[in-house]
Amino acid sequence: MPEPADPLVSHQFVVEIDGIQSARFTESSGLQMSTDVFEYKEGGLNGYTHRLPGRVSYTPLTLKRGVADGPELYAWYNRFNTAADKTTELKNISVVLYKLDHTEALRWNLHGAFPTKWSSPSLVASSSDALIESFEIAFADAEVVRQ
Numbered sequence: 001m002p003e004p005a006d007p008l009v010s011h012q013f014v015v016e017i018d019g020i021q022s023a024r025f026t027e028s029s030g031l032q033m034s035t036d037v038f039e040y041k042e043g044g045l046n047g048y049t050h051r052l053p054g055r056v057s058y059t060p061l062t063l064k065r066g067v068a069d070g071p072e073l074y075a076w077y078n079r080f081n082t083a084a085d086k087t088t089e090l091k092n093i094s095v096v097l098y099k100l101d102h103t104e105a106l107r108w109n110l111h112g113a114f115p116t117k118w119s120s121p122s123l124v125a126s127s128s129d130a131l132i133e134s135f136e137i138a139f140a141d142a143e144v145v146r147q
Contacts, residue, residue, distance in 0.1 A: 012098040015063060017113075018091040020072045026132065027064040028095050031108060033057070033142060060116060060136045061093070067121055067131040077115040077135070090114055093137065104147045112140030 015025050036054030065073075080089040093113045097106040117136035 012100070012102075014096050014098075016094040016096065017073075018093075020076065020091075025063045025065045028061065029064075030059055030062040030136075031095070031142075032059040034059075058110075058139060058142055060138045061095070061110065061113075062134055062136050064132050064134045067133050073115070073135055074118060077118050080114050086114065093139065106147070107145040109143045109145060110137075110139040111142070113137050114139075 013028060015028060033056060035056050038052045038054040040050040040052060042050060076089065076091070080086060083089050090112045091114070093110040095108040095110070096104055099105045114137065115135055116138045117134075119134040119136075121131035121133050123131075
């Protein structure tokens with residue numbers, strides 16, 4: 001009988017972004033894929049409606065990190081929003097989940113990614129919590145790779 005696999009844990013992940021080296025994140029969330037359902041009511045067939053798969057859509061990926069991690073993501077956001085040809089600023093992103101033994105377990109590859117939102121950390125004089133900023137990233141296509 002094979003041994004049960006180690007459980008995957010949520011804190012063992014990295015985010016790889018083309019050309020951005022100091023992108024360390026404390027949280028990655030919001031990644032969802034869904035398929036639209038196209039309903040077709042065939043004339044003369046009143047017993048049911050055909051349900052067919054439509055387009056796949058993706059929700060934006062939200063990444064959170066400490067403010068001290070470098071300016072590259074914010075600079076990418078600014079370059080994307082000021083570029084005449086925005087396709088030059090599209091990037092490929094991978095969210096990689098590791099097993100407890102540090103071998104790769106899962107990889108979500110996001111293609112044609114671009115930043116859509118940056119959120120500043122909340123500044124609270126009575127708090128000593130770390131400052132966390134967030135980035136929202138949209139993408140055109142995704143694939144899940146299991147090791």
